[in-house]
Amino acid sequence: MRDADPGLFGPSSVTWQLHSDPMMWIAGVRALYLQALLPRAVRGVMQNSEFRKDAWGRLMRTANFVGTTTYGTTEAAERAGARVRKIHSMLSATDPETGERYGVDEPELLLWVHCAEIDSYLHVVRRSGIRLTDAQADRYVDEHRVSARLVGLDPDRVPATTGQLAAYFEKMRSELAAGPEARDVDDFLRKPPVHALMIPARAIIWRRVANLAYASLPPYAHELYGRPAPPPAAVTRRLRLIGTLLRCIPAGVRWQLPPKHILRAVARLGPGSRPAPYKLHRRLVILDGPGPV
Structure with missing residues (x-):
């Protein structure tokens, strides 16, 4: 196991631990809501x-x-990135107002999608109860300049700290809007089409997931979508409650769901590589620099 390939991040990374958390699913939905607010980016998705x-x-x-x-x-990671880059290189979208045709792999669009994902992953897991130091949060953002490279971005032009990430979102505020495509994404996430037998589950489970993901967005996103959200303190309480409940499900059970990447990684690297956010507290010396053992 000592010579097994740990991949791009490896068990000592913040990413390895955080991405095993079940709240990543809610974070993913939040990222979709956020990504849809850049018209050029969401148009590329909807038209292709x-x-x-x-x-x-x-x-x-x-x-x-x-x-x-x-x-x-x-x-496997490099192959997945190459596949994404190839697909993006063949796609384009049209601005309905100007008639401009542009590629969906424009760096500005890829950067927005990347930052919306990383911000959402980090925001939701921290707000739902996973304790990270500021240095660990910065390390997480920095680690994902690697994933940015995979989709075709220059890592040197990607935010490397939470401060840089916040500055990026502030700079982008004037370009955001809830256009027709964003409304379509909102409509879908609130009421996705399902088999008739699944309608009760959609009302009981999915709607709560989507509502919580939406509620966790920044206030300016709520303003653009035109739908209110509960007070921030109430949202934080709900995120912590759901996070606590989901984390009570044994990891071995959760990891049985497809596509089982974590199980294969542990089989490849050994039981000591099992990811768990609480392990970050044990690795402060490694992750945050020299200190007392």
């Missing part, structure tokens, strides 16, 4: 995919990409 018909498939493909790049071998 059957999002309304295959949104579940898109969500699973995104989850599979994150799982592969986090827990897969270096070769």
Whole structure:
């Protein structure tokens, strides 16, 4: 096991531990809401995919990409990145107002999608009760300049700290809008099409997930979408409650769900590589620099 390939991040990374948390699913939905607020970016999605018909498939493909790049071998991660870059290089979108045709792999669009994901992952897991030092949060953002490279971005032009990430979002505020495509994403996430037998589950489970993901967005996003959200303190309480409940489900049970990247990673690297956010507290010396043991 000592010579096994740990992949792009490895068990000593913040990413390895955080991405095993079940709240990542809510964070992923939050990222979709945020990404949809940049018209040029969401237009590229809506004009090049059957999002309304295959949104579940898109969500699973995104989850599979994150799982592969986090827990897969270096070769598997690089292969997944190459596949994404190739697909993006063949796609374009049209601005309905100006008629401009542009590629969906424009660095500005890729950067928005990347930052919306990383911000959402970090925001939700921290707000739901996972304790990270500021240095660990910065390390997480910095680690994901690697994943930014995989989709075609220059890592040197990607935020490397939470402060840089916040400054990026502040700079982008004037370009954001809840256009027709964002409304379509909102409508889908609030009431996705499901088989008739699944309608009760959608009302009981999915609606709560989507509502909580929406509520966790920054206030300016609520203003753009035009839908209110509960007070921030109430949202934080709900995130902590759901996080606590989901974390009570044994990891071995949760990891049995497809595509089982974590189980394969542990089989490859040994039981000591099992990810768990609480391990970050044990690794402060490694992650945050020299200190008392």
